[in-house]
Amino acid sequence: xxxxxxxxxxxxxxxxxxxxxxxxxxxxxxxxxxxxxxxxxxxxxxxxxxxxxxxxxxxxxxxxxxxxxxxxxxxxxxxxxxxxxxxxxxxxxxxxxxxxxxxxxxxxxxxxxxxxxxxxxxxxxxxxxxxxxxxxxxxxxxxxxxxxxxxxxxxxxxxxxxxxxxxxxxxxxxxxxxxxxxxxxxxxxxxxxxxxxxxxxxxxxxxxxxxxxxxxxxxxxxxxxxxxxxxxxxxxxxxxxxxxxxxxxxxxxxxxxxxxxxxxxxxxxxxxxxxxxxxxxxxxxxxxxxxxxxxxxxxxxxxxxxxxxxxxxxxxxxxxxxxxxxxxxxxxxxxxxxxxxxxxxxxxxxxxxxxxxxxxxxxxxxxxxxxxxxxxxxxxxxxxxxxxxxxxxxxxxxxxxxxxxxxxxxxxxxxxxxxxxxxxxxxxxxxxxxxxxxxxxxxxxxxxxxxxxxxxxxxxxxxxxxxxxxxxxxxxxxxxxxxxxxxxxxxxxxxxxxxxxxxxxxxxxxxxxxxxxxxxxxxxxxxxxxxxxxxxxxxxxxxxxxxxxxxxxxxxxxxxxxxxxxxxxxxxxxxxxxxxxxxxxxxxxxxxxxxxxxxxxxxxxxxxxxxxxxxxxxxxxxxxxxxxxxxxxxxxxxxxxxxxxxxxxxxxxxxxxxxxxxxxxxxxxxxxxxxxxxxxxxxxxxxxxxxxxxxxxxxxxxxxxxxxxxxxxxxxxxxxxxxxxxxxxxxxxxxxxxxxxxxxxxxxxxx
Amino acid sequence: xxxxxxxxxxxxxxxxxxxxxxxxxxxxxxxxxxxxxxxxxxxxxxxxxxxxxxxxxxxxxxxxxxxxxxxxxxxxxxxxxxxxxxxxxxxxxxxxxxxxxxxxxxxxxxxxxxxxxxxxxxx
Numbered sequence: 001x002x003x004x005x006x007x008x009x010x011x012x013x014x015x016x017x018x019x020x021x022x023x024x025x026x027x028x029x030x031x032x033x034x035x036x037x038x039x040x041x042x043x044x045x046x047x048x049x050x051x052x053x054x055x056x057x058x059x060x061x062x063x064x065x066x067x068x069x070x071x072x073x074x075x076x077x078x079x080x081x082x083x084x085x086x087x088x089x090x091x092x093x094x095x096x097x098x099x100x101x102x103x104x105x106x107x108x109x110x111x112x113x114x115x116x117x118x119x120x121x122x123x124x125x126x127x128x129x130x131x132x133x134x135x136x137x138x139x140x141x142x143x144x145x146x147x148x149x150x151x152x153x154x155x156x157x158x159x160x161x162x163x164x165x166x167x168x169x170x171x172x173x174x175x176x177x178x179x180x181x182x183x184x185x186x187x188x189x190x191x192x193x194x195x196x197x198x199x200x201x202x203x204x205x206x207x208x209x210x211x212x213x214x215x216x217x218x219x220x221x222x223x224x225x226x227x228x229x230x231x232x233x234x235x236x237x238x239x240x241x242x243x244x245x246x247x248x249x250x251x252x253x254x255x256x257x258x259x260x261x262x263x264x265x266x267x268x269x270x271x272x273x274x275x276x277x278x279x280x281x282x283x284x285x286x287x288x289x290x291x292x293x294x295x296x297x298x299x300x301x302x303x304x305x306x307x308x309x310x311x312x313x314x315x316x317x318x319x320x321x322x323x324x325x326x327x328x329x330x331x332x333x334x335x336x337x338x339x340x341x342x343x344x345x346x347x348x349x350x351x352x353x354x355x356x357x358x359x360x361x362x363x364x365x366x367x368x369x370x371x372x373x374x375x376x377x378x379x380x381x382x383x384x385x386x387x388x389x390x391x392x393x394x395x396x397x398x399x400x401x402x403x404x405x406x407x408x409x410x411x412x413x414x415x416x417x418x419x420x421x422x423x424x425x426x427x428x429x430x431x432x433x434x435x436x437x438x439x440x441x442x443x444x445x446x447x448x449x450x451x452x453x454x455x456x457x458x459x460x461x462x463x464x465x466x467x468x469x470x471x472x473x474x475x476x477x478x479x480x481x482x483x484x485x486x487x488x489x490x491x492x493x494x495x496x497x498x499x500x501x502x503x504x505x506x507x508x509x510x511x512x513x514x515x516x517x518x519x520x521x522x523x524x525x526x527x528x529x530x531x532x533x534x535x536x537x538x539x540x541x542x543x544x545x546x547x548x549x550x551x552x553x554x555x556x557x558x559x560x561x562x563x564x565x566x567x568x569x570x571x572x573x574x575x576x577x578x579x580x581x582x583x584x585x586x587x588x589x590x591x592x593x594x595x596x597x598x599x600x601x602x603x604x605x606x607x608x609x610x611x612x613x614x615x616x617x618x619x620x621x622x623x624x625x626x627x628x629x630x631x632x633x634x635x636x637x638x639x640x641x642x643x644x645x646x647x648x649x650x651x652x653x654x655x656x657x658x659x660x661x662x663x664x665x666x667x668x669x670x671x672x673x674x675x676x677x678x679x680x681x682x683x684x685x686x687x688x689x690x691x692x693x694x695x696x697x698x699x700x701x702x703x704x705x706x707x708x709x710x711x712x713x714x715x716x717x718x719x720x721x722x723x724x725x726x727x728x729x730x731x732x733x734x735x736x737x738x739x740x741x742x743x744x745x746x747x748x749x750x751x
Numbered sequence: 752x753x754x755x756x757x758x759x760x761x762x763x764x765x766x767x768x769x770x771x772x773x774x775x776x777x778x779x780x781x782x783x784x785x786x787x788x789x790x791x792x793x794x795x796x797x798x799x800x801x802x803x804x805x806x807x808x809x810x811x812x813x814x815x816x817x818x819x820x821x822x823x824x825x826x827x828x829x830x831x832x833x834x835x836x837x838x839x840x841x842x843x844x845x846x847x848x849x850x851x852x853x854x855x856x857x858x859x860x861x862x863x864x865x866x867x868x869x870x871x872x873x874x
Contacts, residue, residue, distance in 0.1 A: 543814075603814065640859075677810065682844075724777060
């Protein structure tokens with residue numbers, strides 16, 4: 001079952017339930033209303049009927065009552081008055097009755113009643129003697145039903161005359177009297193009657209009078225006033241006005257009477273009101289009079305409600321019609337709306353299905369259905385799907401583009417692979433070629449995704465192939481590089497051996513010398529120099545600019561100049577000696593480099609010790625010599641100029657610092673020691689102050705402990721940081737021995 | 752203009768009115784590093800912005816860098832002799848006697864510039 005059918009079914013069901021509820025409620029209302037109008041009708045009719053009857057009774061019949069009647073009339077029944085002669089004396093009527101003078105009595109009764117009967121105030125009057133002998137009977141000329149004075153007329157009390165007579169002993173009685181026709185020709189006449197006794201002076205009943213009024217007139221009047229049909233129900237039978245006039249009853253009336261009578265037997269009540277649906281008539285039953293049981297005598301009222309019922313029916317029909325019409329319209333609209341919406345949704349589904357099959361060309365129909373708007377749910381669904389379709393179309397274009405690029409890429413890859421294959425030989429080439437053709441097959445068949453995957457696979461294979469080749473090539477190159485590096489390293493190692501060979505190997509016998517020499521790399525710019533002559537000793541510690549191989553080159557030049565500048569034959573001050581080295585170096589370097597913008601040269605200090613004079617001389621180029629003895633540690637600074645520097649006057653000469661009677665230990669060092677940096681972010685150099693401090697604090701002042709202490713301190717200071725420069729630390733002291741400065745063979749090498 | 756510090760070179764910040772050099776200086780090839788800086792300095796000194804302040808805070812420099820510093824100060828001297836007002840602040844840590852001495856060395860070569868030895872707190 002589609003959603004549409006379900007919706008329509010639900011709406012239909014809802015309308016049905018609403019209709020049923022409405023119907024039920026209207027039925028309830030109608031029934032309540034019917035009940036109410038029944039009661040209304042009963043009350044209205046009975047009160048009207050009774051009031052009419054009572055009025056008639058009081059004005060026409062009660063007037064003759066011996067007690068309650070008019071004075072004139074009452075007087076007729078007074079035995080001690082003569083109303084006929086209007087004098088006191090015996091009432092002639094009573095006299096006539098007592099004397100059984102029937103003729104006179106009848107005459108007198110005639111005087112009493114004739115006028116009223118003529119004027120139709122009463123229908124009849126009958127007088128009986130105490131035994132029931134009729135004394136007088138007169139009835140109206142205009143009679144309906146049996147004539148009460150006819151031979152065949154029989155009033156209902158006649159058969160039970162004894163009890164009737166005794167009922168009068170206590171005075172007048174109002175009663176309904178039915179007079180039937182023994183011949184059966186005329187219908188029963190029904191009368192409202194007043195019966196009263198005539199009492200003698202001795203309070204003896206001497207006669208009885210019955211005054212009656214036929215109620216048919218009243219009934220006719222009642223019917224006319226209320227525009228109704230009526231019938232009198234006598235037990236199981238019914239009489240109508242038509243019966244009295246010898247008219248045929250209409251079949252409808254008969255039907256209604258039957259319905260009215262049977263309702264009483266069915267329900268056991270005699271006061272009711274109901275609607276006879278078929279005849280469109282309200283049938284009511286009211287008691288005839290208070291003096292008689294309703295089961296014996298009652299009035300059936302037939303109130304034609306046809307018009308009202310028709311109106312009601314029409315209203316009901318109209319309501320139902322409107323209800324049905326509105327329901328139909330709603331149903332129709334919902335049907336139209338759902339049909340249009342669902343058709344649009346079906347269009348959307350169709351489009352999606354097509355898209356699922358890969359067909360992106362199906363357009364979304366633009367016809368907006370009845371009652372649809374751009375913003376309704378279906379329109380939004382449609383536009384979203386259409387947008388999606390456009391995206392898919394774009395993606396498709398991109399995909400094709402990608403596929404095209406991929407094909408191009410694959411093509412290039414194959415070409416490169418093929419050219420790679422050409423460079424190979426034998427089986428390897430055949431294998432690669434086979435691989436290429438297999439790859440070509442995979443990338444040219446299957447779905448787009450498979451092709452993409454195949455392409456990536458091809459690419460990775462090609463890359464691994466190529467990288468294998470390139471790897472082989474790199475391996476070869478690396479091998480070459482390693483070989484070259486090994487070669488360089490071995491050269492440098494050899495150079496280091498050479499540089500090491502240039503260092504002094506033996507020390508003067510009267511000197512205690514300890515040296516720490518560490519080029520940062522295998523070779524370096526630092527060098528130290530000791531030359532022993534019979535009368536003097538030269539000691540130099542030198543830091544040439546640069547380090548590594550260039551530094552080492554310079555150090556060899558420096559060493560040769562330190563050697564060459566010695567004037568062993570004459571006294572030579574330390575300053576002069578250093579100045580001579582400076583000149584030699586400047587000469588050499590300016591020869592090799594005319595511009596000489598660079599700062600090649602060295603910093604360092606030289607010491608010359610004259611044995612005989614026991615005099616130590618020092619000259620320094622940006623270098624100091626430290627002395628530690630029993631009184632403390634001191635520093636003697638050299639000049640603030642470098643050897644070989646262009647930043648000095650042409651006639652600059654280094655200062656000689658003379659230390660006579662040298663005591664304690666002396667320390668010379670390069671900036672490899674003082675420039676050792678602490679490992680923090682903003683490092684501080686080890687500096688000369690720390691050197692002095694160590695010297696001052698060293699308990700033992702021998703060269704070897706001094707060197708050991710300084711090196712330990714430097715290594716602690718730098719932590720993990722590597723050395724930045726070559727370093728040389730040289731400590732010496734004179735061995736106190738006055739004996740002889742036994743000539744220690746010349747230290748070092750050379751000539 | 753900022754020359755970021757390298758592993759062996761200090762950070763150099765140049766503006767039309769100032770120059771800051773901070774760090775360690777011992778590059779393998781000094782001129783490769785210093786030439787662009789000296790060129791930029793020349794431009795900065797060339798424009799007519801009034802005074803020029805040089806702050807130098809070095810922790811270490813090797814001997815070839817000392818050559819660069821000589822050139823640097825020479826350059827400043829020439830500008831100062833040309834009438835430019837130049838102030839040099841040589842900043843050193845109290846415990847760093849090496850740098851203090853180096854600053855004092857340079858001070859001897861400087862006359863036209865106003866030269867201050869500035870002791871800074873240990874950072």
